[in-house]
Amino acid sequence: MTTDRWKFALLMIVAVATLALGEALIARGMKQAGESPSWWAGARAALTNGSVIAGVLVLGLHLALYATALAGADLSLVMPLTAASYPLGTILARFLLHEDVNLARWIGTTVIALGVAVVAWGESRPSP
Numbered sequence: 001m002t003t004d005r006w007k008f009a010l011l012m013i014v015a016v017a018t019l020a021l022g023e024a025l026i027a028r029g030m031k032q033a034g035e036s037p038s039w040w041a042g043a044r045a046a047l048t049n050g051s052v053i054a055g056v057l058v059l060g061l062h063l064a065l066y067a068t069a070l071a072g073a074d075l076s077l078v079m080p081l082t083a084a085s086y087p088l089g090t091i092l093a094r095f096l097l098h099e100d101v102n103l104a105r106w107i108g109t110t111v112i113a114l115g116v117a118v119v120a121w122g123e124s125r126p127s128p
Contacts, residue, residue: 008073012081015065018058020088024096025055031097080119087113 029051036042046052069078090109093099 011069015062016084018062019085022055022059022062023089024092025051083112084116
């Protein structure tokens with residue numbers, strides 16, 4: 001693997017991790033904020049929640065990393081690779097948020113991960 005490919009792989013790993021972590025933080029914050037009697041009260045509770053704020057900042061970092069990846073690679077490669085955040089998100093949901101992740105969700109997540117692997121494998125193969 002060339003240096004550029006290693007840099008791209010590292011960029012995508014960090015982009016995927018920030019995407020999953022940002023979403024998990026927002027989910028945790030929204031659960032902490034709870035249901036509110038009005039839209040405004042709910043928005044205020046969410047916008048002042050530390051986990052929601054942290055999640056938004058982490059997702060901002062993800063967006064910058066994603067844009068950087070798109071500057072040097074095709075959307076048809078970068079976008080499917082971000083789906084690698086699904087397995088990581090499911091793991092975070094189970095162990096960080098203590099959600100009950102049933103078998104169907106694990107199987108679906110595994111199917112998505114296999115799709116990501118196919119895209120990555122296809123990119124690493126020389127073109128005919």
